[in-house]
Amino acid sequence: MQTMNVKLNQSEKIIEAAKAKAKEIGVAMNIAIVDEGANLKCFLRMDGALLGCADIAIKKAKTSRFFDIDSGEIGKLSQPGGSLYNIEHSNGGLISFAGGVLLKDRNNKSIGAIGVSGGSVEQDREVAIAGANALQNRS
Amino acid sequence: MQTMNVKLNQSEKIIEAAKAKAKEIGVAMNIAIVDEGANLKCFLRMDGALLGCADIAIKKAKTSRFFDIDSGEIGKLSQPGGSLYNIEHSNGGLISFAGGVLLKDRNNKSIGAIGVSGGSVEQDREVAIAGANALQNRS
Amino acid sequence: MQTMNVKLNQSEKIIEAAKAKAKEIGVAMNIAIVDEGANLKCFLRMDGALLGCADIAIKKAKTSRFFDIDSGEIGKLSQPGGSLYNIEHSNGGLISFAGGVLLKDRNNKSIGAIGVSGGSVEQDREVAIAGANALQNRS
Amino acid sequence: MQTMNVKLNQSEKIIEAAKAKAKEIGVAMNIAIVDEGANLKCFLRMDGALLGCADIAIKKAKTSRFFDIDSGEIGKLSQPGGSLYNIEHSNGGLISFAGGVLLKDRNNKSIGAIGVSGGSVEQDREVAIAGANALQNRS
Numbered sequence: 335m336q337t338m339n340v341k342l343n344q345s346e347k348i349i350e351a352a353k354a355k356a357k358e359i360g361v362a363m364n365i366a367i368v369d370e371g372a373n374l375k376c377f378l379r380m381d382g383a384l385l386g387c388a389d390i391a392i393k394k395a396k397t398s399r400f401f402d403i404d405s406g407e408i409g410k411l412s413q414p415g416g417s418l419y420n421i422e423h424s425n426g427g428l429i430s431f432a433g434g435v436l437l438k439d440r441n442n443k444s445i446g447a448i449g450v451s452g453g454s455v456e457q458d459r460e461v462a463i464a465g466a467n468a469l470q471n472r473s
Numbered sequence: 474m475q476t477m478n479v480k481l482n483q484s485e486k487i488i489e490a491a492k493a494k495a496k497e498i499g500v501a502m503n504i505a506i507v508d509e510g511a512n513l514k515c516f517l518r519m520d521g522a523l524l525g526c527a528d529i530a531i532k533k534a535k536t537s538r539f540f541d542i543d544s545g546e547i548g549k550l551s552q553p554g555g556s557l558y559n560i561e562h563s564n565g566g567l568i569s570f571a572g573g574v575l576l577k578d579r580n581n582k583s584i585g586a587i588g589v590s591g592g593s594v595e596q597d598r599e600v601a602i603a604g605a606n607a608l609q610n611r612s
Numbered sequence: 613m614q615t616m617n618v619k620l621n622q623s624e625k626i627i628e629a630a631k632a633k634a635k636e637i638g639v640a641m642n643i644a645i646v647d648e649g650a651n652l653k654c655f656l657r658m659d660g661a662l663l664g665c666a667d668i669a670i671k672k673a674k675t676s677r678f679f680d681i682d683s684g685e686i687g688k689l690s691q692p693g694g695s696l697y698n699i700e701h702s703n704g705g706l707i708s709f710a711g712g713v714l715l716k717d718r719n720n721k722s723i724g725a726i727g728v729s730g731g732s733v734e735q736d737r738e739v740a741i742a743g744a745n746a747l748q749n750r751s
Numbered sequence: 752m753q754t755m756n757v758k759l760n761q762s763e764k765i766i767e768a769a770k771a772k773a774k775e776i777g778v779a780m781n782i783a784i785v786d787e788g789a790n791l792k793c794f795l796r797m798d799g800a801l802l803g804c805a806d807i808a809i810k811k812a813k814t815s816r817f818f819d820i821d822s823g824e825i826g827k828l829s830q831p832g833g834s835l836y837n838i839e840h841s842n843g844g845l846i847s848f849a850g851g852v853l854l855k856d857r858n859n860k861s862i863g864a865i866g867v868s869g870g871s872v873e874q875d876r877e878v879a880i881a882g883a884n885a886l887q888n889r890s
Contacts, residue, residue, distance in 0.1 A: 650802055677802065677803075692830050692831045693830060695848060697830065697848060698829065698837075698839045701839045701845060701846065702807045702810055702846060704806075706803075
Protein backbone atom coordinates (compact mmCIF):
# COMPACT_ATOMS: atom_id res chain seq x y z
CA MET A 335 0.00 0.00 0.00
CA GLN A 336 1.83 3.02 -1.31
CA THR A 337 1.34 6.31 0.48
CA MET A 338 2.81 9.77 -0.07
CA ASN A 339 3.97 12.03 2.70
CA VAL A 340 4.38 15.80 2.71
CA LYS A 341 8.08 16.68 2.44
CA LEU A 342 10.02 19.28 4.39
CA ASN A 343 10.65 21.58 1.43
CA GLN A 344 6.94 21.47 0.62
CA SER A 345 6.10 22.16 4.26
CA GLU A 346 8.40 25.17 4.31
CA LYS A 347 6.73 26.63 1.21
CA ILE A 348 3.30 26.05 2.73
CA ILE A 349 4.29 27.70 6.01
CA GLU A 350 5.82 30.68 4.19
CA ALA A 351 2.67 31.20 2.11
CA ALA A 352 0.48 30.96 5.19
CA LYS A 353 2.68 33.39 7.08
CA ALA A 354 2.60 35.85 4.17
CA LYS A 355 -1.19 35.73 4.13
CA ALA A 356 -1.33 36.20 7.91
CA LYS A 357 0.85 39.30 7.62
CA GLU A 358 -1.26 40.58 4.73
CA ILE A 359 -4.42 40.44 6.84
CA GLY A 360 -2.56 41.64 9.92
CA VAL A 361 -3.17 38.74 12.31
CA ALA A 362 -0.47 36.89 14.26
CA MET A 363 -1.06 33.19 13.71
CA ASN A 364 0.02 29.76 14.89
CA ILE A 365 0.62 27.52 11.87
CA ALA A 366 1.04 23.73 12.05
CA ILE A 367 1.60 21.01 9.45
CA VAL A 368 1.09 17.29 10.06
CA ASP A 369 2.09 14.52 7.69
CA GLU A 370 0.16 11.61 6.22
CA GLY A 371 0.31 9.77 9.57
CA ALA A 372 -1.03 12.86 11.42
CA ASN A 373 2.34 13.39 13.09
CA LEU A 374 3.71 16.93 13.53
CA LYS A 375 6.00 17.96 10.67
CA CYS A 376 6.37 21.75 11.09
CA PHE A 377 5.13 24.40 13.46
CA LEU A 378 5.54 28.14 13.81
CA ARG A 379 4.09 30.69 16.23
CA MET A 380 4.25 34.26 14.97
CA ASP A 381 5.31 36.96 17.42
CA GLY A 382 2.33 38.08 19.47
CA ALA A 383 0.16 35.14 18.40
CA LEU A 384 -2.24 33.92 21.09
CA LEU A 385 -0.54 31.35 23.28
CA GLY A 386 -3.54 29.02 23.55
CA CYS A 387 -3.88 28.89 19.80
CA ALA A 388 -0.70 26.85 19.36
CA ASP A 389 -2.34 23.65 20.56
CA ILE A 390 -5.47 24.53 18.58
CA ALA A 391 -3.51 24.91 15.35
CA ILE A 392 -1.89 21.51 15.85
CA LYS A 393 -5.22 19.86 16.76
CA LYS A 394 -6.92 21.43 13.72
CA ALA A 395 -4.30 19.94 11.43
CA LYS A 396 -4.59 16.54 13.11
CA THR A 397 -8.40 16.64 13.05
CA SER A 398 -8.34 17.37 9.34
CA ARG A 399 -6.00 14.49 8.55
CA PHE A 400 -7.66 12.10 11.00
CA PHE A 401 -10.92 12.33 9.07
CA ASP A 402 -9.63 13.43 5.66
CA ILE A 403 -11.78 16.54 5.62
CA ASP A 404 -11.57 20.22 6.54
CA SER A 405 -11.82 20.56 10.31
CA GLY A 406 -14.85 22.84 10.10
CA GLU A 407 -16.88 20.12 8.38
CA ILE A 408 -16.55 17.97 11.48
CA GLY A 409 -18.01 20.80 13.55
CA LYS A 410 -21.16 20.84 11.45
CA LEU A 411 -21.85 17.25 12.51
CA SER A 412 -20.69 17.46 16.13
CA GLN A 413 -23.23 20.02 17.36
CA PRO A 414 -25.80 19.05 19.99
CA GLY A 415 -28.22 16.70 18.28
CA GLY A 416 -25.79 16.09 15.41
CA SER A 417 -24.64 12.66 14.31
CA LEU A 418 -21.11 13.15 15.62
CA TYR A 419 -21.98 15.04 18.83
CA ASN A 420 -18.93 15.37 21.09
CA ILE A 421 -16.59 13.50 18.72
CA GLU A 422 -14.04 16.05 20.00
CA HIS A 423 -13.35 13.75 22.95
CA SER A 424 -11.55 11.24 20.72
CA ASN A 425 -7.93 11.08 19.65
CA GLY A 426 -6.60 13.09 22.56
CA GLY A 427 -8.85 16.03 21.72
CA LEU A 428 -10.07 17.37 18.38
CA ILE A 429 -10.72 20.92 17.23
CA SER A 430 -13.74 20.89 14.98
CA PHE A 431 -14.06 24.47 13.79
CA ALA A 432 -12.58 25.91 10.61
CA GLY A 433 -8.85 26.39 10.06
CA GLY A 434 -7.74 22.82 9.39
CA VAL A 435 -7.31 22.09 5.68
CA LEU A 436 -6.05 19.00 3.85
CA LEU A 437 -2.86 18.95 1.82
CA LYS A 438 -3.34 16.92 -1.36
CA ASP A 439 -0.98 15.65 -4.01
CA ARG A 440 -1.55 15.83 -7.77
CA ASN A 441 -3.72 12.72 -7.59
CA ASN A 442 -5.96 14.36 -4.99
CA LYS A 443 -4.67 12.05 -2.27
CA SER A 444 -4.08 13.45 1.23
CA ILE A 445 -0.40 13.76 2.14
CA GLY A 446 -0.97 15.76 5.33
CA ALA A 447 -2.86 18.77 6.63
CA ILE A 448 -2.35 22.37 7.76
CA GLY A 449 -3.93 23.93 10.83
CA VAL A 450 -4.06 27.65 11.60
CA SER A 451 -5.24 29.45 14.73
CA GLY A 452 -4.94 32.98 16.07
CA GLY A 453 -7.65 35.06 14.41
CA SER A 454 -11.32 34.59 13.69
CA VAL A 455 -12.16 31.17 12.30
CA GLU A 456 -12.72 32.79 8.90
CA GLN A 457 -9.25 34.34 9.05
CA ASP A 458 -7.73 31.08 10.26
CA ARG A 459 -9.29 29.24 7.33
CA GLU A 460 -8.19 31.90 4.84
CA VAL A 461 -4.60 31.56 5.99
CA ALA A 462 -4.77 27.75 5.97
CA ILE A 463 -6.08 27.76 2.41
CA ALA A 464 -3.34 30.16 1.32
CA GLY A 465 -0.86 27.68 2.73
CA ALA A 466 -2.48 24.66 1.12
CA ASN A 467 -2.59 26.43 -2.24
CA ALA A 468 1.17 26.86 -2.19
CA LEU A 469 1.40 23.08 -2.46
CA GLN A 470 -0.93 22.93 -5.44
CA ASN A 471 1.05 25.61 -7.24
CA ARG A 472 4.33 23.80 -6.96
CA SER A 473 6.07 23.27 -10.29
CA MET B 474 -19.39 -14.46 41.08
CA GLN B 475 -19.00 -16.18 37.77
CA THR B 476 -18.34 -13.83 34.90
CA MET B 477 -18.35 -14.70 31.26
CA ASN B 478 -15.88 -13.08 28.97
CA VAL B 479 -15.88 -12.91 25.21
CA LYS B 480 -13.33 -15.45 24.01
CA LEU B 481 -10.76 -15.05 21.30
CA ASN B 482 -12.39 -17.46 18.88
CA GLN B 483 -15.69 -15.65 19.35
CA SER B 484 -13.96 -12.32 18.85
CA GLU B 485 -12.41 -13.51 15.63
CA LYS B 486 -15.79 -14.62 14.30
CA ILE B 487 -17.33 -11.29 15.30
CA ILE B 488 -14.54 -9.34 13.62
CA GLU B 489 -14.79 -11.45 10.46
CA ALA B 490 -18.55 -10.93 10.24
CA ALA B 491 -18.15 -7.19 10.78
CA LYS B 492 -15.40 -7.00 8.17
CA ALA B 493 -17.54 -8.91 5.66
CA LYS B 494 -20.41 -6.49 6.19
CA ALA B 495 -18.05 -3.51 5.82
CA LYS B 496 -16.82 -4.89 2.51
CA GLU B 497 -20.40 -5.58 1.41
CA ILE B 498 -21.38 -1.94 1.94
CA GLY B 499 -18.04 -0.72 0.60
CA VAL B 500 -16.73 1.22 3.59
CA ALA B 501 -13.27 0.78 5.14
CA MET B 502 -13.83 0.43 8.88
CA ASN B 503 -12.03 0.33 12.19
CA ILE B 504 -13.41 -2.53 14.31
CA ALA B 505 -12.73 -3.00 18.03
CA ILE B 506 -13.84 -5.55 20.60
CA VAL B 507 -13.58 -5.11 24.35
CA ASP B 508 -14.22 -7.79 26.93
CA GLU B 509 -16.39 -7.95 30.02
CA GLY B 510 -13.90 -5.72 31.84
CA ALA B 511 -14.02 -3.12 29.03
CA ASN B 512 -10.42 -3.94 28.14
CA LEU B 513 -9.32 -4.20 24.49
CA LYS B 514 -9.56 -7.76 23.17
CA CYS B 515 -9.24 -7.37 19.38
CA PHE B 516 -8.77 -4.54 16.95
CA LEU B 517 -8.45 -4.23 13.20
CA ARG B 518 -8.10 -1.23 10.88
CA MET B 519 -9.04 -1.99 7.29
CA ASP B 520 -6.78 -0.60 4.55
CA GLY B 521 -7.78 2.97 3.80
CA ALA B 522 -9.96 3.34 6.90
CA LEU B 523 -9.91 6.82 8.40
CA LEU B 524 -7.03 7.19 10.84
CA GLY B 525 -8.99 9.12 13.46
CA CYS B 526 -11.68 6.45 13.59
CA ALA B 527 -9.43 3.89 15.26
CA ASP B 528 -9.65 5.60 18.63
CA ILE B 529 -13.36 6.22 18.08
CA ALA B 530 -14.06 2.53 17.41
CA ILE B 531 -12.27 1.57 20.62
CA LYS B 532 -14.06 4.30 22.63
CA LYS B 533 -17.45 3.24 21.23
CA ALA B 534 -16.87 -0.32 22.38
CA LYS B 535 -15.72 0.86 25.81
CA THR B 536 -18.62 3.31 26.16
CA SER B 537 -21.06 0.53 25.35
CA ARG B 538 -19.61 -1.86 27.92
CA PHE B 539 -19.03 0.84 30.55
CA PHE B 540 -22.76 1.52 30.70
CA ASP B 541 -24.10 -1.79 29.38
CA ILE B 542 -25.99 -0.13 26.57
CA ASP B 543 -25.51 0.74 22.92
CA SER B 544 -23.25 3.79 22.64
CA GLY B 545 -25.88 5.80 20.77
CA GLU B 546 -28.27 5.54 23.71
CA ILE B 547 -25.80 7.47 25.86
CA GLY B 548 -25.79 10.26 23.27
CA LYS B 549 -29.53 10.74 23.69
CA LEU B 550 -28.99 11.57 27.36
CA SER B 551 -25.77 13.58 27.05
CA GLN B 552 -27.17 16.47 25.00
CA PRO B 553 -27.32 19.98 26.48
CA GLY B 554 -29.98 19.93 29.17
CA GLY B 555 -29.99 16.15 29.27
CA SER B 556 -29.54 14.11 32.42
CA LEU B 557 -26.05 12.93 31.44
CA TYR B 558 -24.88 16.18 29.83
CA ASN B 559 -21.19 15.94 28.87
CA ILE B 560 -20.70 12.49 30.38
CA GLU B 561 -18.18 12.12 27.52
CA HIS B 562 -15.59 13.75 29.80
CA SER B 563 -15.41 10.63 31.98
CA ASN B 564 -13.36 7.47 31.66
CA GLY B 565 -10.66 9.03 29.51
CA GLY B 566 -13.19 10.11 26.90
CA LEU B 567 -16.41 8.49 25.71
CA ILE B 568 -17.96 8.35 22.24
CA SER B 569 -21.71 8.55 22.62
CA PHE B 570 -23.01 8.20 19.08
CA ALA B 571 -24.06 4.96 17.42
CA GLY B 572 -21.65 2.18 16.47
CA GLY B 573 -20.98 0.64 19.88
CA VAL B 574 -23.05 -2.49 20.48
CA LEU B 575 -23.11 -4.96 23.39
CA LEU B 576 -22.06 -8.57 23.01
CA LYS B 577 -24.38 -10.84 25.01
CA ASP B 578 -24.30 -14.49 25.94
CA ARG B 579 -27.25 -16.93 25.80
CA ASN B 580 -28.50 -15.63 29.12
CA ASN B 581 -28.56 -12.07 27.81
CA LYS B 582 -25.60 -11.12 29.99
CA SER B 583 -22.98 -8.74 28.58
CA ILE B 584 -19.67 -10.41 27.88
CA GLY B 585 -18.13 -7.47 26.01
CA ALA B 586 -18.89 -4.96 23.27
CA ILE B 587 -18.01 -4.16 19.68
CA GLY B 588 -17.27 -0.65 18.36
CA VAL B 589 -17.13 0.31 14.70
CA SER B 590 -16.07 3.60 13.07
CA GLY B 591 -15.23 4.72 9.55
CA GLY B 592 -18.52 5.41 7.78
CA SER B 593 -21.71 7.24 8.64
CA VAL B 594 -23.02 6.42 12.09
CA GLU B 595 -25.77 4.36 10.47
CA GLN B 596 -23.16 2.36 8.55
CA ASP B 597 -21.01 2.01 11.66
CA ARG B 598 -23.97 0.64 13.61
CA GLU B 599 -24.97 -1.72 10.79
CA VAL B 600 -21.48 -3.21 10.76
CA ALA B 601 -21.37 -3.45 14.57
CA ILE B 602 -24.69 -5.28 14.65
CA ALA B 603 -23.52 -7.68 11.92
CA GLY B 604 -20.54 -8.44 14.14
CA ALA B 605 -22.60 -8.87 17.28
CA ASN B 606 -25.05 -11.16 15.47
CA ALA B 607 -22.21 -13.54 14.61
CA LEU B 608 -21.98 -14.20 18.34
CA GLN B 609 -25.70 -14.91 18.69
CA ASN B 610 -25.60 -17.34 15.77
CA ARG B 611 -22.91 -19.46 17.28
CA SER B 612 -23.88 -23.11 17.59
CA MET C 613 8.41 11.04 -0.45
CA GLN C 614 7.05 7.58 -1.07
CA THR C 615 6.39 5.37 1.92
CA MET C 616 5.00 1.86 2.25
CA ASN C 617 2.52 0.81 4.88
CA VAL C 618 1.79 -2.65 6.24
CA LYS C 619 -1.49 -3.91 4.76
CA LEU C 620 -4.33 -5.67 6.54
CA ASN C 621 -3.82 -9.03 4.84
CA GLN C 622 -0.14 -8.88 5.76
CA SER C 623 -1.06 -7.94 9.32
CA GLU C 624 -3.43 -10.88 9.60
CA LYS C 625 -0.74 -13.31 8.43
CA ILE C 626 1.72 -11.83 10.90
CA ILE C 627 -0.76 -12.09 13.77
CA GLU C 628 -1.61 -15.68 12.87
CA ALA C 629 2.04 -16.69 12.78
CA ALA C 630 2.69 -15.00 16.12
CA LYS C 631 -0.36 -16.65 17.66
CA ALA C 632 0.74 -20.05 16.38
CA LYS C 633 4.15 -19.61 17.96
CA ALA C 634 2.58 -18.46 21.23
CA LYS C 635 0.45 -21.61 21.32
CA GLU C 636 3.47 -23.73 20.46
CA ILE C 637 5.39 -22.44 23.46
CA GLY C 638 2.26 -22.44 25.60
CA VAL C 639 2.04 -18.79 26.60
CA ALA C 640 -1.04 -16.57 26.24
CA MET C 641 0.10 -13.39 24.55
CA ASN C 642 -1.03 -9.90 23.61
CA ILE C 643 -0.03 -9.15 20.02
CA ALA C 644 -0.10 -5.70 18.42
CA ILE C 645 0.81 -4.34 14.99
CA VAL C 646 1.36 -0.68 14.18
CA ASP C 647 1.78 0.79 10.72
CA GLU C 648 4.45 3.02 9.21
CA GLY C 649 3.03 6.04 11.06
CA ALA C 650 3.11 4.12 14.39
CA ASN C 651 -0.69 3.98 14.47
CA LEU C 652 -2.45 0.81 15.67
CA LYS C 653 -3.36 -1.52 12.80
CA CYS C 654 -4.25 -4.82 14.50
CA PHE C 655 -4.44 -6.12 18.04
CA LEU C 656 -5.34 -9.42 19.66
CA ARG C 657 -5.36 -10.61 23.27
CA MET C 658 -5.30 -14.36 23.66
CA ASP C 659 -7.60 -15.93 26.26
CA GLY C 660 -5.94 -15.80 29.65
CA ALA C 661 -3.23 -13.35 28.56
CA LEU C 662 -2.16 -10.93 31.26
CA LEU C 663 -4.37 -7.85 31.23
CA GLY C 664 -1.58 -5.35 31.80
CA CYS C 665 0.38 -6.72 28.89
CA ALA C 666 -2.07 -5.37 26.31
CA ASP C 667 -0.80 -1.81 26.69
CA ILE C 668 2.77 -3.11 26.85
CA ALA C 669 2.40 -4.97 23.54
CA ILE C 670 1.07 -1.83 21.85
CA LYS C 671 3.82 0.36 23.36
CA LYS C 672 6.52 -2.13 22.31
CA ALA C 673 5.32 -1.98 18.72
CA LYS C 674 5.19 1.82 18.82
CA THR C 675 8.59 2.09 20.48
CA SER C 676 10.09 -0.10 17.79
CA ARG C 677 8.64 1.97 14.94
CA PHE C 678 9.29 5.32 16.66
CA PHE C 679 13.03 4.63 16.64
CA ASP C 680 13.26 2.11 13.78
CA ILE C 681 14.89 -0.51 15.97
CA ASP C 682 13.93 -3.49 18.11
CA SER C 683 12.46 -2.23 21.39
CA GLY C 684 15.05 -4.09 23.47
CA GLU C 685 17.87 -2.13 21.87
CA ILE C 686 16.44 1.06 23.34
CA GLY C 687 16.55 -0.51 26.78
CA LYS C 688 20.27 -1.11 26.50
CA LEU C 689 20.78 2.65 26.20
CA SER C 690 18.15 3.82 28.67
CA GLN C 691 19.61 2.25 31.82
CA PRO C 692 20.87 4.46 34.66
CA GLY C 693 24.01 6.13 33.39
CA GLY C 694 23.15 5.29 29.78
CA SER C 695 22.95 7.84 26.99
CA LEU C 696 19.17 7.57 26.70
CA TYR C 697 18.35 7.25 30.41
CA ASN C 698 14.61 7.57 31.02
CA ILE C 699 13.73 8.06 27.34
CA GLU C 700 10.65 6.01 28.28
CA HIS C 701 8.97 9.25 29.40
CA SER C 702 8.57 10.43 25.81
CA ASN C 703 5.83 9.79 23.29
CA GLY C 704 3.17 9.02 25.86
CA GLY C 705 5.25 6.22 27.37
CA LEU C 706 7.68 3.78 25.78
CA ILE C 707 8.42 0.15 26.59
CA SER C 708 12.10 -0.45 26.09
CA PHE C 709 12.57 -4.15 26.74
CA ALA C 710 12.48 -6.90 24.13
CA GLY C 711 9.34 -7.93 22.26
CA GLY C 712 8.98 -5.07 19.77
CA VAL C 713 10.30 -5.97 16.32
CA LEU C 714 10.31 -4.03 13.04
CA LEU C 715 8.35 -5.14 9.99
CA LYS C 716 10.37 -4.54 6.82
CA ASP C 717 9.54 -4.72 3.16
CA ARG C 718 11.67 -6.35 0.45
CA ASN C 719 13.84 -3.23 0.28
CA ASN C 720 14.55 -3.44 4.02
CA LYS C 721 12.42 -0.37 4.70
CA SER C 722 10.23 -0.27 7.80
CA ILE C 723 6.53 -0.54 7.06
CA GLY C 724 5.43 -1.01 10.66
CA ALA C 725 6.24 -3.02 13.77
CA ILE C 726 4.94 -5.87 15.92
CA GLY C 727 4.86 -5.86 19.71
CA VAL C 728 4.26 -8.92 21.89
CA SER C 729 3.76 -9.17 25.66
CA GLY C 730 2.55 -11.85 28.04
CA GLY C 731 5.51 -14.14 28.75
CA SER C 732 9.15 -13.66 29.59
CA VAL C 733 10.84 -11.04 27.44
CA GLU C 734 12.66 -13.83 25.61
CA GLN C 735 9.35 -15.53 24.86
CA ASP C 736 7.80 -12.23 23.84
CA ARG C 737 10.65 -11.60 21.43
CA GLU C 738 10.49 -15.14 20.02
CA VAL C 739 6.81 -14.70 19.24
CA ALA C 740 7.35 -11.25 17.74
CA ILE C 741 10.08 -12.57 15.47
CA ALA C 742 7.87 -15.47 14.37
CA GLY C 743 5.27 -12.88 13.40
CA ALA C 744 7.73 -10.65 11.58
CA ASN C 745 9.14 -13.62 9.67
CA ALA C 746 5.70 -14.36 8.23
CA LEU C 747 5.98 -11.05 6.38
CA GLN C 748 9.39 -11.89 4.95
CA ASN C 749 8.13 -15.24 3.72
CA ARG C 750 5.25 -13.79 1.74
CA SER C 751 5.28 -14.80 -1.92
CA MET D 752 9.12 42.92 34.99
CA GLN D 753 10.44 43.05 31.50
CA THR D 754 10.91 39.66 29.90
CA MET D 755 12.61 38.96 26.63
CA ASN D 756 11.26 36.31 24.39
CA VAL D 757 12.89 34.63 21.44
CA LYS D 758 11.39 36.20 18.33
CA LEU D 759 10.23 34.45 15.19
CA ASN D 760 12.97 35.84 12.98
CA GLN D 761 15.54 34.70 15.55
CA SER D 762 13.90 31.30 15.75
CA GLU D 763 14.02 30.90 12.01
CA LYS D 764 17.75 31.72 11.96
CA ILE D 765 18.36 29.24 14.77
CA ILE D 766 16.40 26.50 13.03
CA GLU D 767 18.22 27.16 9.73
CA ALA D 768 21.61 26.96 11.41
CA ALA D 769 20.67 23.75 13.20
CA LYS D 770 19.33 22.25 9.98
CA ALA D 771 22.52 23.18 8.13
CA LYS D 772 24.63 21.48 10.80
CA ALA D 773 22.39 18.39 10.69
CA LYS D 774 22.87 18.17 6.93
CA GLU D 775 26.61 18.70 7.32
CA ILE D 776 26.91 15.71 9.66
CA GLY D 777 24.37 13.74 7.64
CA VAL D 778 21.69 13.05 10.25
CA ALA D 779 17.98 13.75 9.81
CA MET D 780 16.89 15.64 12.90
CA ASN D 781 13.83 16.91 14.73
CA ILE D 782 14.43 20.50 15.86
CA ALA D 783 12.25 22.39 18.35
CA ILE D 784 12.37 25.86 19.86
CA VAL D 785 10.43 26.97 22.93
CA ASP D 786 10.14 30.52 24.16
CA GLU D 787 10.75 32.15 27.54
CA GLY D 788 7.49 30.61 28.80
CA ALA D 789 8.58 27.11 27.67
CA ASN D 790 5.83 27.14 25.04
CA LEU D 791 6.47 25.76 21.54
CA LYS D 792 7.62 28.48 19.14
CA CYS D 793 8.96 26.57 16.12
CA PHE D 794 9.32 22.94 15.13
CA LEU D 795 10.66 21.10 12.12
CA ARG D 796 11.05 17.40 11.32
CA MET D 797 13.55 16.71 8.54
CA ASP D 798 12.58 14.11 5.93
CA GLY D 799 13.45 10.66 7.23
CA ALA D 800 14.00 11.80 10.82
CA LEU D 801 12.95 9.26 13.44
CA LEU D 802 9.28 9.65 14.26
CA GLY D 803 9.69 9.15 18.01
CA CYS D 804 12.31 11.88 18.20
CA ALA D 805 9.82 14.66 17.50
CA ASP D 806 8.38 14.50 21.01
CA ILE D 807 11.87 14.09 22.44
CA ALA D 808 13.15 17.24 20.70
CA ILE D 809 10.24 19.24 22.10
CA LYS D 810 10.69 17.77 25.60
CA LYS D 811 14.44 18.50 25.54
CA ALA D 812 13.76 22.14 24.75
CA LYS D 813 11.12 22.37 27.47
CA THR D 814 13.31 20.57 30.02
CA SER D 815 16.12 23.01 29.32
CA ARG D 816 13.94 26.08 29.74
CA PHE D 817 11.99 24.66 32.71
CA PHE D 818 15.19 24.46 34.75
CA ASP D 819 17.29 27.06 32.93
CA ILE D 820 20.05 24.59 32.18
CA ASP D 821 21.14 22.27 29.40
CA SER D 822 18.95 19.16 29.43
CA GLY D 823 21.92 16.83 29.91
CA GLU D 824 22.79 18.51 33.20
CA ILE D 825 19.46 17.39 34.63
CA GLY D 826 20.29 13.81 33.71
CA LYS D 827 23.40 13.91 35.87
CA LEU D 828 21.23 14.60 38.92
CA SER D 829 18.29 12.32 38.08
CA GLN D 830 20.16 9.01 38.23
CA PRO D 831 19.29 6.43 40.91
CA GLY D 832 20.50 7.83 44.23
CA GLY D 833 20.82 11.33 42.75
CA SER D 834 19.23 14.41 44.24
CA LEU D 835 16.67 14.74 41.43
CA TYR D 836 16.01 11.02 40.96
CA ASN D 837 13.16 10.48 38.48
CA ILE D 838 12.40 14.16 38.07
CA GLU D 839 11.44 13.08 34.54
CA HIS D 840 7.96 12.29 35.87
CA SER D 841 7.17 15.98 36.27
CA ASN D 842 5.78 18.50 33.80
CA GLY D 843 4.16 15.94 31.56
CA GLY D 844 7.46 14.17 31.01
CA LEU D 845 11.02 15.46 30.81
CA ILE D 846 13.94 14.34 28.66
CA SER D 847 17.10 14.67 30.69
CA PHE D 848 19.84 13.67 28.28
CA ALA D 849 21.83 16.02 26.08
CA GLY D 850 20.36 17.93 23.12
CA GLY D 851 18.44 20.66 24.93
CA VAL D 852 20.34 23.96 25.05
CA LEU D 853 19.36 27.38 26.39
CA LEU D 854 18.94 30.40 24.15
CA LYS D 855 20.35 33.51 25.85
CA ASP D 856 20.23 37.20 25.07
CA ARG D 857 23.17 39.66 25.25
CA ASN D 858 22.68 39.96 29.00
CA ASN D 859 22.96 36.19 29.43
CA LYS D 860 19.27 35.93 30.26
CA SER D 861 17.32 32.93 28.96
CA ILE D 862 14.85 33.81 26.24
CA GLY D 863 14.01 30.24 25.29
CA ALA D 864 15.63 26.93 24.45
CA ILE D 865 16.35 24.63 21.51
CA GLY D 866 15.91 20.84 21.57
CA VAL D 867 17.31 18.45 18.96
CA SER D 868 16.75 14.71 18.55
CA GLY D 869 17.41 12.16 15.82
CA GLY D 870 21.06 11.13 16.12
CA SER D 871 23.35 10.15 18.95
CA VAL D 872 23.09 12.42 21.96
CA GLU D 873 26.46 13.90 21.01
CA GLN D 874 25.17 14.69 17.52
CA ASP D 875 21.93 16.06 18.92
CA ARG D 876 23.86 18.39 21.22
CA GLU D 877 26.21 19.48 18.44
CA VAL D 878 23.26 20.49 16.28
CA ALA D 879 21.51 22.24 19.17
CA ILE D 880 24.63 24.26 19.94
CA ALA D 881 25.00 25.21 16.27
CA GLY D 882 21.44 26.50 16.44
CA ALA D 883 21.96 28.38 19.68
CA ASN D 884 25.16 29.95 18.36
CA ALA D 885 23.24 31.50 15.47
CA LEU D 886 21.48 33.60 18.07
CA GLN D 887 24.70 34.73 19.72
CA ASN D 888 26.16 35.76 16.38
CA ARG D 889 23.32 38.09 15.54
CA SER D 890 24.50 41.64 14.81
